Amino acid sequence: xxxxxxxxxxxxxxxxxxxxxxxxxxxxxxxxxxxxxxxxxxxxxxxxxxxxxxxxxxxxxxxxxxxxxxxxxxxxxxxxxxxxxxxxxxxxxxxxxxxxxxxxxxxxxxxxxxxxxxxxxxxxxxxxxxxxxxxxxxxxxxxxxxxxxxxxxxxxxxxxxxxxxxxxxxxxxxxxxxxxxxxxxxxxxxxxxxxxxxxxxxxxxxxxxxxxxxxxxxxxxxxxxxxxxxxxxxxxxxxxxxxxxxxxxxxxxxxxxxxxxxxxxxxxxxxxxxxxxxxxxxxxxxxxxxxxxxxxxxxxxxxxxxxxxxxxxxxxxxxxxxxxxxxxxxxxxxxxxxxxxxxxxxxxxxxxxxxxxxxxxxxxxxxxxx
Amino acid sequence: xxxxxxxxxxxxxxxxxxxxxxxxxxxxxxxxxxxxxxxxxxxx
Numbered sequence: 502x503x504x505x506x507x508x509x510x511x512x513x514x515x516x517x518x519x520x521x522x523x524x525x526x527x528x529x530x531x532x533x534x535x536x537x538x539x540x541x542x543x544x545x546x547x548x549x550x551x552x553x554x555x556x557x558x559x560x561x562x563x564x565x566x567x568x569x570x571x572x573x574x575x576x577x578x579x580x581x582x583x584x585x586x587x588x589x590x591x592x593x594x595x596x597x598x599x600x601x602x603x604x605x606x607x608x609x610x611x612x613x614x615x616x617x618x619x620x621x622x623x624x625x626x627x628x629x630x631x632x633x634x635x636x637x638x639x640x641x642x643x644x645x646x647x648x649x650x651x652x653x654x655x656x657x658x659x660x661x662x663x664x665x666x667x668x669x670x671x672x673x674x675x676x677x678x679x680x681x682x683x684x685x686x687x688x689x690x691x692x693x694x695x696x697x698x699x700x701x702x703x704x705x706x707x708x709x710x711x712x713x714x715x716x717x718x719x720x721x722x723x724x725x726x727x728x729x730x731x732x733x734x735x736x737x738x739x740x741x742x743x744x745x746x747x748x749x750x751x752x753x754x755x756x757x758x759x760x761x762x763x764x765x766x767x768x769x770x771x772x773x774x775x776x777x778x779x780x781x782x783x784x785x786x787x788x789x790x791x792x793x794x795x796x797x798x799x800x801x802x803x804x805x806x807x808x809x810x811x812x813x814x815x816x817x818x819x820x821x822x823x824x825x826x827x828x829x830x831x832x833x834x835x836x837x838x839x840x841x842x843x844x845x846x847x848x849x850x851x852x853x854x855x856x857x858x859x860x861x862x863x864x865x866x867x868x869x870x871x
Numbered sequence: 872x873x874x875x876x877x878x879x880x881x882x883x884x885x886x887x888x889x890x891x892x893x894x895x896x897x898x899x900x901x902x903x904x905x906x907x908x909x910x911x912x913x914x915x
Contacts, residue, residue: 602894607901783889791895795902804906811905811913818913 525592532593536600539577539828540821543569567730567824568697574828575694582832597826601726604819606791608744610812613800623869624716627861628749631720632757635661635854642846651677652843654761655685660723660850662750662757671758675765688847693727694831696855701734703859711738713866719746720858723851726827729820751786 544566553559581587636657643653655677659668668685671677700722704714715732718739722728725747732743759780799809904910 599894599897603897603901606895606898609898610902787889787891788894788898791898794895795898798902804902807912808905811910812902814913814915815901815905815910817915 529593529596532590533596533822534593535577535590535829536594536597536822536825539573539825540566540570543567543571543573543825544821546573566821567733570821570824571694571697571730571828571831574825575831576828578829579832582829594826594829597726597823597830600819600822600826601729602786602788603791604816604823605725605729605744605748606788606795607812607816607819609792609795610799610804610809610816611741612745612792612796623865624746625749627716627720627858627865628746630861631854631858632661632750632753634857635850638853639846639850642850646842646846648843648846649681651675651765652681652685653846654765655681656688656843656847656850658757658761659685659689660847660854662723662753667757671761675762685843685847688844689723691831691844692847692851693722693724694827696722696851697727697731697734700731700855704735704739707863709863710866711736712742713862715739715742715744716746717859717862718743719750720862721851721855722747724827725751726820726823730824730827733820748789748792751789 546569547566639657639660640653643650643656648656654675655668655671658671668689696718700714700718704717709717714735715738718728718731718735719742722731722743725744728743728747729740732740762780795812798804804812901910905913
């Protein structure tokens, strides 16, 4: 959800002009401080709840720091987002995607290339199937519910690849309205927040293995932050597989954005400026390269076990900031005011995609033992 | 001279590093600092 006063710009727009670098950096401090405070309170809340349950011999649900950070962020964001003072925090809050991407790149230390190759083959087929089914379904639903073609395209890209990043990249490529992007981002984030609660519950009910559950989450949940959160809520191992599957989906972003841009350019009778390869490269999420480089270095034993542990903890700290930002940026009231049709399309699509991908991983697991 | 020709003759602005690279650079920088031992054991 994009809240009033915010834009759909990425942290990319921050600190580019060296002359204003210090002022811009200073402007980020309140928001980043807020992310840190909310994330840290979430981390402490997890520890306190565990300690309370242990001390009083009560079986309390294990609510991990990620969920605490999102819930506290949701509360703070929805209560204070309309106040004038909140604007001071927005530039820093908008950096949450930077923390997410840096955190995922650092997470590469925990993935040896042998693990990445393990995902290959069958899982890659599942990723392609998910992509085709999700994209087609969203386009069909968009037509049935008479959404605009650009909003439909944004929802299709968001649900088939990688949520907010893909929507932002596609918005730029097809020159969609900010309002359309806000609708699509709002729908993806709100549904992603719901998935945080539902997916782990379904996984436990079906006694899914860490690998199968992680793969399902990586295929079905759209925004990378929620994928990481939902996977880690199940287990560390599930979180690892969820991120791996999601990374494979994210890697296609450049090609999909190119396809959508070509489609809209041909509809408008325009030709794309520059080469196609250049467009694909410009839309390719570079943090994925970071993930692969760090993973390759770890596979080559450049990092010892202590280094890997430190890098993994650095990525956890980065995610702490990210999840606080996800909570702060999710505004359910604004979503409701914007209208329900895009949300209905998103919800129907996500439920069907979740069901289809669940069937896919369960069948693949029973046939090929994932 | 046409407007298009004038535009073509204008010097291009120097390329700025795309912010898409920031997360990658930050992560690689942190990894290098950890590997060099400048960042010690990171607690959680």
